[in-house]
Amino acid sequence: xxxxxxxxxxxxxxxxxxxxxxxxxxxxxxxxxxxxxxxxxxxxxxxxxxxxxxxxxxxxxxxxxxxxxxxxxxxxxxxxxxxxxxxxxxxxxxxxxxxxxxxxxxxxxxxxxxxxxxxxxxxxxxxxxxxxxxxxxxxxxxxxxxxxxxxxxxxxxxxxxxxxxxxxxxxxxxxxxxxxxxxxxxxxxxxxxxxxxxxxxxxxxxxxxxxxxxxxxxxxxxxxxxxxxxxxxxxxxxxxxxxxxxxxxxxxxxxxxxxxxxxxxxxxxxxxxxxxxxxxxxxxxxxxxxxxxxxxxxxxxxxxxxxxxxxxxx
Ligand code: UTP
Numbered sequence: 231x232x233x234x235x236x237x238x239x240x241x242x243x244x245x246x247x248x249x250x251x252x253x254x255x256x257x258x259x260x261x262x263x264x265x266x267x268x269x270x271x272x273x274x275x276x277x278x279x280x281x282x283x284x285x286x287x288x289x290x291x292x293x294x295x296x297x298x299x300x301x302x303x304x305x306x307x308x309x310x311x312x313x314x315x316x317x318x319x320x321x322x323x324x325x326x327x328x329x330x331x332x333x334x335x336x337x338x339x340x341x342x343x344x345x346x347x348x349x350x351x352x353x354x355x356x357x358x359x360x361x362x363x364x365x366x367x368x369x370x371x372x373x374x375x376x377x378x379x380x381x382x383x384x385x386x387x388x389x390x391x392x393x394x395x396x397x398x399x400x401x402x403x404x405x406x407x408x409x410x411x412x413x414x415x416x417x418x419x420x421x422x423x424x425x426x427x428x429x430x431x432x433x434x435x436x437x438x439x440x441x442x443x444x445x446x447x448x449x450x451x452x453x454x455x456x457x458x459x460x461x462x463x464x465x466x467x468x469x470x471x472x473x474x475x476x477x478x479x480x481x482x483x484x485x486x487x488x489x490x491x492x493x494x495x496x497x498x499x500x501x502x503x504x505x506x507x508x509x510x511x512x513x514x515x516x517x518x519x520x521x522x523x524x525x526x527x528x529x530x531x532x533x534x535x536x537x538x539x540x541x542x543x544x
Contacts, residue, residue: 341460371488445478
């Protein structure tokens with residue numbers, strides 16, 4: 231088993247994206263634009279930023295748009311070259327030159343655990359990262375780099391955790407954990423997928439970043455379908471959490487307190503677009519001014535007072 235620093239990132243993108251229908255009927259949800267880049271590009275950029283330049287996407291139906299996005303589009307390049315539009319040329323090259331991207335088909339979407347298992351042959355016996363396209367982590371709050379550091383120090387596997395209000399814990403995998411000497415690191419003693427609030431062992435939710443020991447593959451081979459008939463990564467992590475470190479077990483958690491956007495959920499997606507657009511140097515100033523006026527107008531309407539100045543500029 232290699233003990234070197236992980237170099238590979240696995241990005242499962244084979245889910246059905248039912249929360250976003252009908253937009254995701256013929257388009258993977260990871261291709262929905264967040265301002266002017268598809269969500270998946272932010273995720274690949276994050277992997278590359280953390281030093282993981284070998285990216286494997288686990289795809290399903292509708293994989294074409296994903297492959298095309300990271301591939302060259304010669305016709306478009308020639309047209310932009312003819313116009314001398316270097317700025318836009320640079321933008322499309324940015325997605326093509328980003329990483330060494332590979333694809334593997336999952337076939338039936340039998341769950342996140344199954345999607346990870348499909349990556350086994352490509353990954354081999356090395357630790358590797360898994361990034362879910364649903365979760366956008368703000369590039370100013372580097373989570374994955376910290377997780378790789380914790381994995382290098384403590385071995386085993388590392389999950390990303392976030393404190394959520396107790397009434398929201400049923401939407402997530404949930405970790406039972408004990409403190410460590412590091413303020414942002416816990417030792418995970420158990421994991422349960424989407425527990426009812428009154429049965430949840432904590433308010434620590436698992437979010438979509440993992441650094442996994444290759445032992446996870448051995449465990450996933452033995453993991454029966456769980457909740458919703460799917461092979462759950464959470465169930466395999468629960469097994470890893472109870473296994474001795476010498477056998478590749480042990481799970482740490484990095485408690486993330488930075489900015490995260492859940493783009494798999496419609497409201498979360500809208501918030502991501504607004505936050506990211508507001509922060510952009512090219513769009514932010516004009517957009518934030520408009521947003522301020524728009525919010526003021528909404529408040530005025532809610533207070534029942536008739537608008538004096540008419541509608542905000544479109
Ligand atoms: P989700 O639980 O968000 O499921 O998957 P989903 O199907 O994508 O979306 P909804 O809930 O129906 O709207 C979490 C991640 O795991 C991937 C998804 O693509 C997503 O990134 N996944 C899930 C797979 O790759 N394969 C699966 O069989 C299931």
